[in-house]
Amino acid sequence: MFVRLFGLMKVPLIFWVSPSVVTLNDKECVIRIPLNRRTKNHLNSMYFGVLCTGADIAGGLVAMNEITASKKKVALSFKDFKADFLKRAEGDVHFIVTQIPEIKQFVADVIKSGERMNFPVEIKAVVPSINPTEEVAKFVLTLSLKVKN
Structure with missing residues (x-):
């Protein structure tokens, strides 16, 4: 619900593609975007712009949750974005991040230092209904955080 509300209020494109959180725990974050009339080419x-949106959500959600829990004002953005589209995504796509402990530590380090810091987040995209282990795309987004004054 948080992801869709954030989309509705801050980034309407996120709301438009109807993401849902499949898993969010200490080991992985999995975001699902359905293949439908709005998201297909x-x-x-799945349209490559929607794939990029899914990677954006998955890459930022853990950091956003940690920032919210800290009650600190931290600016979150992505410094760069690398994408490899390996195969057509012909079903609902799951975007998977497994660097959860590292992202949590990164947020803590940024808050402690007060300086802008960058961290590369790796996201893989799969279509579980076709092959849950075969990547259809992979992304590296550099998460850039800075404590606001």
Whole structure:
């Protein structure tokens, strides 16, 4: 619900693609975006812009949760974005991040230092209904955080 509310209030495109949180625990974060009329391209696979949006959500959610829990004002952005599209995503896509402990420590380090810091977050995208282990895309987004004054 938090992801959709954030989308509705801050980034309408996130709301538009209807993401949902499948898993969010100490080991992984999994975001699902359905393949439907809103998210598919002319080849009936997921549009690359939607794939990038899913990677954005998965890459930032853990950090956003940690920032919210800290009650500190921290600016979150992505410094860069690298994407490899490996195969057409012809079903609902799961975006998976497994660097949860590292991201949590990164947020703590930023809050402690007060300085802008960067951290590369790796996201893999799979279509579980077709092959839950075969990546259809992989991303590296550099998470950039800074404590606001």
